[in-house]
Amino acid sequence: MWRELALCLSCLVLSTYGQESAHLPGSNNHTAKCQYTFTVDNSEQVSCRGAPEMEGVKSRLTLLEALVNRLLGGEGAAREGAREGAREGAREGAREGARAGSDKATQEVYIQYMEEKKQLNKQVQELQMKVDHLSLEAETLKQRACHQPQDAVGVRAQLQDLNQRAVNNPSFAAYQEMKADVTEIPASRLLKDAGQNDKGCGELVSLGDPVLHRKADSITGKYGVWLQDPEAVDGPYSNRTVWRIDTVGNDVRQLFAYEDMEQFAKGFPMKVLVLPEAVESTGATLYRGSLYYQRRRSRTLLRYDLISESLAARLELPHAGFHGQHPYSWGGYTDIDLAVDEQGLWAIYSTSKAKGAIVLSRLDPVSMEVKRSWETNIRKNTVANAFMICGRLYTVASYTAPDTTINHMFNTATGQGKAIAVAFKNRYRYNSMVDYNHAQRKLYAWDNFHMITYDVRLGRPGSASQ
Structure with a gap:
């Protein structure tokens, strides 16, 4: 373009430029035609003039x-x-x-x-x-x-041997006399001799291996409380009812009830109760139709009636440390631990006056008033947990060691304590709760998501130093 x-x-x-050099003059002739004449400059003129x-x-x-x-x-x-x-x-x-x-x-x-x-x-x-x-x-x-106790097995074998002798021996009278001597030994005596009597209150001799009953299925079940009422009252619940509280969280209020151990193992609660005030830690216990627990971030103890589903009593435990002031060695705000044994309801805690040493108080199970207190020389933050059996305080040395011991015993009857060494197993390496059930003669424990029990063996009353 x-x-x-x-x-x-x-x-x-x-x-x-051409128009400046060409001239076109015109003229008319008789033929009526126009004629044009061109005049062109020569080359010399053009070059000279047009340069x-x-x-x-x-x-x-x-x-x-x-x-x-x-x-x-x-x-x-x-x-x-x-x-x-x-x-x-x-x-x-x-x-x-x-x-x-x-x-x-x-x-x-x-x-x-x-x-x-x-x-x-x-x-x-x-x-x-x-x-x-x-x-x-x-x-x-x-x-x-x-x-079956080993002694009972031995007695049965002895009876079978005597029966065989009676068949082969014509002197049957002698056999009858021997049989009478043997059968006069009651089963309760055999159990007592084995250290498994139901009413005796001897010193702790040994614990069985941990028996698993259920494992928690979420992070809220890392630690908590689970137990049965050793002296349940008439009502919708019995001593077969299993209770559970998952204590991981800031506002713990749910109390799960299971009909029996089988339903508990399957994870099917029959009811879920909502507590009126939040639970502080793993120190709750059950006794005579009531749940006893510490209110969160306080030294207040509450008695919650399971039948009426309402608070029945409360106590401000005098001078008790709370919310991390005097916990067990594993922490968890376990400043106040409630326990039950053959003698009733107990509080295990410490005060500023005791300077971290364990204080024991026996409480009235109805009004929750303090009946009597004892101060021990056991530092609370040096032991992993504690429980009561027959008016004696027992402490666990470690909550993580797989093979540890029950290392201290304090007898409220004498006001004296001593070091002991009863084998105790933390099979799952994080035991955050230990409670005694005198009706079952078992320890209930919560070990790193696992709810377990230990069989308890006690010595004969008076067989050990009191």
């Missing part, structure tokens, strides 16, 4: 060519820039598409990974539940196999 414009301009300039004008034309043509070249060059550069921009845009679009495709593929792989992880976690939980169930069955079978 610009080249055509330049040619037109050149023609225009040349035609203008300056030609130089001006050349100069103007040079300027026009430069202008056209600049215009053509700018348009070409613009077109080239446009083409380069288009190419770069295409490349960038391709890169963006590749990145988008890569991100989408990565997202799809991540989603698939999370789904597979979820399935694997579910399978692991199911396998763990099966393992726990099989462990529970194995322990149950073991207990059934070892349920």
Whole structure:
């Protein structure tokens, strides 16, 4: 386009110059035709006269060519820039598409990974539940196999031997006399001799291996309280009812009730009660139809009646430390620990006056008034837990060591304590609650999500120093 414009301009300039050199005079003749005569200067005249004008034309043509070249060059550069921009845009679009495709593929792989992880976690939980169930069955079978005292087995063998002798011996009278001597020994005496009497209150001799009853299935069950009422009252609940509180959280109020140990093992509560005030820690206990517990962030003790589902009494425990002032060694705000034994309801705690040493107070189970207190020389934060049996305080040395001991005993009857060494196992390495049930003669414990029991063996009353 610009080249055509330049040619037109050149023609225009040349035609203008030609008009200055050509003369076209006209005349009329008798034939009515116009005649034109051309007069053209010769070459010498033109060169002499037109040299300056030609130089001006050349100069103007040079300027026009430069202008056209600049215009053509700018348009070409613009077109080239446009083409380069288009190419770069295409490349960038391709890169963006590749990145988008890569991100989408990565997202799809991540989603698939999370789904597979979820399935694997579910399978692991199911396998763990099966393992726990099989462990529970194995322990149950073991207990059934070892349920009868060894002395009773020996007596049965002796009776069978005597029967065989009677068959072969005609002197049956002598046999009858021997049989009478043997059968006069009652089963309760055999159990007492084995240290398993129901009414005797001797000193702690040994504990059985931990028996698993249930494992918590969420993080709120890392530690808590579980127990049965050793002296349940008539009503909707019995001494077979199992109670549980998961104490992980800031506002713990739920109290789960299970019909019996079988339903507890299956995880099917028959009722869930909501406590009117939050629970502080793992120090709660059950006794005669009431739940006794410490109110959160206070030294106030509450008695919650399970039948009426209401608060029946409260006590501000004098000078008791709370919320981390004097806990057990594992922590958990275990400043006040309530316990029950053959002699009634107890509070295990410390005060600023006692400077961290364990203080024992016997409480009235109805009004919760303090009847009597004892101060021991056992530092509360140096022991992992404590419980009461027959008016004696026992402490656990460690809450994590797999093989530890019951290391101290304090007798409220004499006001004296001593060091002992009764084997104690933390099978799951984080024992946060230990309570005694005198009706079952068992310790109930909560060990790192696992709710377990230990069989308790006591010596004969008076067989050990009191």
